[in-house]
Amino acid sequence: MTGNDDLFSKLIKVECPDSTYRPRSNPIVLARGKGSILFDVADKRYIDLCAGFGVLAFGHNPQYVLDLMADKGDEFPPVLHGLGDVYPSVDKIEFLTQLFAVLPSYLKKAALALTGSQAVELALKTAMMKTKKRRFLAFEGSYHGLDLGVLPVTYRDDFRAPFSTFLRDNNAVHLHFGCDPSAIEQQLKSACGTDDAFAGVIVEPIQGRGGVRPADKQWLKTLRELCTKYNALLIFDExxxxxxxxxxxxxxxxxxxxxxxxxxxxGGGMPLSICVGSEDAMSAWPTCESEALHTGTFFGHPLSCRIGSATINQLKNADVINSASKLGESFRALLRTLLRDSALFVDVRGIGMMTGVQFSGDGTGAKLMDLLRVEGVIAIPSGNQGNVLSLTPALNIEQALLEEAAVLIQKCVKTVRQ
Ligand SMILES: Cc1ncc(COP(=O)(O)O)c(C=O)c1O
Known part of the structure; x- marks a missing residue:
């Protein structure tokens, strides 16, 4: 059993039906990769415009990660698992030191976890402990993860519906993303001083899974002012x-x-997430003198921290971020030119190396994903109607690969059926 179909059938027999996307045709099983090129088990080549949901800033198997993983021949190599919240590893301390070197100085304390949802959960718990309140203001289109603790702030009802009896306290209110600040003020003001007051306002500076929708900087600043005025914590989900x-x-x-x-x-490809806060916000947590109030067996995992430190180092050493932004801009310009004559094309938007191509017709992004896979391009849909093609390649993807992929996107847009 080595081909894509055979291996996929094997998976279906043993995995929860919800755990992996099951395409109607041409399933693939990824096998090998370097940079922005991937191969499936049948040795078919793909240009990766997804980079593991935006995880792989430097693509697959970058040299700095391979070097870190290489056997150095030590009799006692660095610990692979220390005792997280009991006895810290050198790697965790080093990672936190690196982290604060690249963040604004008012951010003082961090709590580590493994997934994005867990980082958001930490933020919600922090706000609840700090304010002694339980409600959150969030925004339409937002995605903050699917764990039970964060489901109330994630926008989509279909994710919540099967669990609605468990979540019935409905502790989140969703307002239009980018709405008039008066609507936000009205919510915060009317609840202020009551048991229903808001512990926090949570927002993605750019909605990613919601369809690559950037927030206006001034709007974010107004959120800051309103949170201060009504004693709610402002939480960014980055x-x-x-x-x-x-x-x-x-x-x-x-x-x-x-x-x-x-x-x-x-985390440079490893499971690592962080909730970072000001001294004041994070002082809501008690000092751990016996058992931690919030921890997890793998939180602050040494290998994740080691690769995370090296990733931060890479991001700050080279001019990677600026070059990626320029490349992202030229990619968007090229897509605009190639797609502008398509009746389905609505908009290309984005920032840095984060691009969304919006089409008319619900599910067009999802249909394109299937067509692109056959053409040798990995991309996924986003947007609440699945009408956006989300393109988040590695920051260091080669321009020639972006150009090759853009032409294939144009080809697929010509053939996609409504
Ligand atoms: C903005 C945002 N927050 C939270 C999450 C949840 O992260 P995870 O899937 O690692 O739990 C995601 C995942 O896409 C995200 O985009």
Whole structure:
């Protein structure tokens, strides 16, 4: 059993039906990769315009990661697992030191986890402990993960519906993303001083899975002012955008969020996520003198931290982020030119190396994903109607690969059926 179909059939027999996307035809099983090129088990080549949901800032198997993983011949190599919240590893301490060297100085304390959802959960818990309140204001189109603790703030009802009886306290209110600040003020003001007051406002500076929708900087600044006025914490969710994807390390350089969440790129391909906050916000947590109030067996995993430190180093050493932004801009310009005559084409937007191509017709992005796979391009849909093609390649993808992929996207757009 070595071909794509055979291996996929094997998977279907043993995996929960919800765990892996099952295309109607041409399933693939990925096998090998370097940079922005992948091969499936049948040795078919793909240009990767997804980079593991934006995780792989430097593509597959970058040399700095291979070097770190190489056997150095030590009799006692660095620990692979210490005792997370009990006895810390050198790698965790080094990672946290590197982290704060690239963040604005008002951010002082961090809590580590493994996934984006877990980082958001940490932020929600922090805000609840700090304010002693339980409700959150979030925005339409937002995606903050699918764990039970964060489902209330993630926008889509279909993700919540099967669990609605468990989530019935409905602790989140969703307003239009980019709405008139008066609508936000009205919510915060009317609840202020009551048991229903808001613990925090959570926002993605650029909605990623919502369809690559950037927030206006001034709007984010107004959120800051309103949170201060009504004693709610401002929480940024930079899980997708953080650490280079959106042309910068963090939006907290511009707007002082009380808490921000990182995931994806910061671990360089390893599971690592972070909730970072101001001293004031993070002081809500008690000092751990016996058992931690919030921890997990693998939180602050040494190998993730080691690769995370090296990834931050890579991002800050070279002019990677600026070059990626320029490349992203020229990619968007090329896509605009190639697609402008298509009746389905609506818009190309994005920032840094984060691009969304919006089409008319629900599900067009999803249909394109299937066509592109056959043409040898990996890309996924986004947007609440699946009408956006989300393109988040490695920051160091070669221009020639972007050009090759753009032509294939044009070809698929010509053949996609409504
Ligand atoms: C903005 C944002 N927050 C949170 C998450 C959840 O991250 P994870 O899937 O690692 O739990 C995602 C995942 O796409 C995301 O884009």
């Amino acid at each position: 899980v997708f955008t953080g650490f280079g994807r959106a042309g910068r390390i963090s939006f907290t350089d511009d707007v002082a969020a009380d808490l921000t969440c990182f995931g994806k790129a910061v």
